[in-house]
Amino acid sequence: MSELVARTGRHQQRYEGGYRLIAGCIPFKYRNATENGDDTSEKMVEVLMINSTGGPGLLFPKGGWENDETAEEAAVREAMEEAGVRGDLVHFLGNYSFKSKTLQDEYSPEGLCRAAMYALNVEEELECWPEKSHRQRSWLKIPEAIECCRHAWMREALDQGFSKWYADGMNRTLPRQGSPDPSSDQQ
Secondary structure (H helix, E strand, C coil), X not given: CCCCCCCCCCCCECEECCEEEEEXXXXXXXXXXXCCCCCCEEEEEXXXXXXXXXXXXXXXXXEEXXXXXXXXXXXXXXXXXXXXXXXXXXXXXXXXXXXXXXXXXXXXXXXXXXXXXXXXXXEEECCCCCCHHHCCEEEEEHHHHHHHECCHHHHHHHHHHHHHHHHCCCCCCCCCCCCCCCCCCCC
16 A cells, blocks of 8 residues: 655745745535434535644645646645545635735745635545644534634635535536546547
């Protein structure tokens, strides 16, 4: 069995216009909820959050988008490294800008970051993952997640990006991973 290892360091990080580029996701799954003990059930959505290693509150997996990957690949990688989940990106939620107190460097001295956030339909929860020793997972209903979210920009991604997409029917807007680009000419 090969051991999963998290990428570290900032030598491959992407920057644009003074912003460090970040990619992340809101992992989710469907759960059947029984109504009032009868036989009717309704599909309920839960989102996965992880503990912060830097203080109270919960987070969504996110991290630096590196030069050798797309934003989508970075979001999927971060979900595996930080939360130990694999799945399918189904929707781009938007770009969210924020100022980091801890991610200041020569390319972004003010700590400006721009995060590309996605919805990730979780298909597998790993028993072992790179950051398991200092991360705990929590599956929450959307209102609970909004209350527990450590950062305002993540709350915005959940409350405005994910919740709006949820209310609009959660339609897939991204191609399936590994499927050909429908706009390419294939004969």
